[in-house]
Amino acid sequence: KQEVTQIPAALSVPEGENLVLNCSFTDSAIYNLQWFRQDPGKGLTSLLLIQSSQREQTSGRLNASLDKSSGRSTLYIAASQPGDSATYLCAVRGSQGNLIFGKGTKLSVKP
């Protein structure tokens, strides 16, 4: 059974710092991996989608990498801003299409 783990569970950094969020999964037979952002009381917003054949994806200040063989993905946020404060969720998709989520990393960026 696929399990997804995110470390750390919470992270507090000063504004401007570069940071890395980690995601690991137990079964490397994934279809793709998706990073989401969730603001308090809100739904999930998709940030990046990495197909199993890809190594990384970039969008603005965000860069996500995927190492399927080792079961790891990282989300790199450059020059963090207070507006980046949210919970970041990693989810892996199996061949059936369903997403299996980690518990998330709660990020706080302090001005």
Added chain:
Amino acid sequence: DAGVIQSPRHEVTEMGQEVTLRCKPISGHNSLFWYRQTMMRGLELLIYFNNNVPIDDSGMPEDRFSAKMPNASFSTLKIQPSEPRDSAVYFCASCLWGGGAWETQYFGPGTRLLVL
């Protein structure tokens, strides 16, 4: 596009009552997913549909839960009878599946359910 639409956004009910949650997926998407989010268990898949057909309902907690998708633009998740432990945020999501490829999954704003 308005995105995935869910209603109601908030629901407070008493134990034993029937609860119906509604979802309208993004137009053109052919896969629809129902998730539940709690502090203890995080986000869990309850059931998903491809082309209006239920594919995997192994996440549905028990017979009190049922889901339908009568057409490509509407789905319901029903809880009957509701119990306090059903209190959670229920999300609906949709995406496009075709040619063996799964695209980005988009989530609705969720329905916050509180069962007293």
